[in-house]
Amino acid sequence: MSPTLRPSKIVCVGRNYAAHAAELGNDVPAEPILFLKPPSALIGPGEAIVLPPGAGRVDYEGEVGVLIGRRASRVREKEALDFVKGIVPVNDVTARELQRMDSQWTRAKGFDTFCPVGDPVPPEKVDLERLTVVTRLNGEERQRGRADQMVFSIPFLISFISHIMTLEPGDLVATGTPEGIGPLAEGDVVEVELPGLSSLVNPVLAGKES
Numbered sequence: 494m495s496p497t498l499r500p501s502k503i504v505c506v507g508r509n510y511a512a513h514a515a516e517l518g519n520d521v522p523a524e525p526i527l528f529l530k531p532p533s534a535l536i537g538p539g540e541a542i543v544l545p546p547g548a549g550r551v552d553y554e555g556e557v558g559v560l561i562g563r564r565a566s567r568v569r570e571k572e573a574l575d576f577v578k579g580i581v582p583v584n585d586v587t588a589r590e591l592q593r594m595d596s597q598w599t600r601a602k603g604f605d606t607f608c609p610v611g612d613p614v615p616p617e618k619v620d621l622e623r624l625t626v627v628t629r630l631n632g633e634e635r636q637r638g639r640a641d642q643m644v645f646s647i648p649f650l651i652s653f654i655s656h657i658m659t660l661e662p663g664d665l666v667a668t669g670t671p672e673g674i675g676p677l678a679e680g681d682v683v684e685v686e687l688p689g690l691s692s693l694v695n696p697v698l699a700g701k702e703s
């Protein structure tokens with residue numbers, strides 16, 4: 494597990510870019526779709542994403558992550574950014590066939606190594622209007638999304654989630670992936686970059702049967 498991050502929970506947002514919802518045949522939701530990844534899925538930069546034997550297709554999902562710095566309960570949208578300690582690149586690795594098979598996504602999203610997270614950038618160094626996430630597979634660009642293309646903005650999401658569950662210092666919010674998701678194979682190298690801010694690179698290994 495990443496030594497720098499010890500979240501009590503990782504809260505993820507589904508279908509937060511219209512073009513990505515469309516590429517998987519989904520509509521944009523009226524309210525944010527939330528799910529959780531377990532902290533045991535965390536890995537840091539340079540650590541390997543392990544493809545679980547028998548899990549079928551496993552996809553990268555490059556995302557903007559938000560690291561919580563102060564306890565946030567029922568916070569208003571306009572004050573939500575006061576509770577942010579850092580912005581991080583996140584890869585919401587997903588076993589796509591298992592996601593389609595199950596009515597909820599705990600298994601598909603929760604395998605060990607399925608939450609690579611990069612080094613945090615202090616929020617005062619980030620222009621949220623221009624914040625961009627780029628995913629490269631073996632050096633080739635596959636995803637590029639801007640925060641201003643999100644269906645639900647980062648402040649809205651923090652406020653929305655904090656009205657359901659208290660966000661604790663160290664918790665992580667993954668804000669959804671833009672279009673261009675695709676499969677990973679053994680030997681791949683996947684990078685999620687917040688250009689000019691932080692880069693997350695992880696190799697991909699095939700797991701062994703046991």
Ligand code: MG
Pocket residue numbers: 505506507554556585669670
């Ligand atoms: Mg995602």
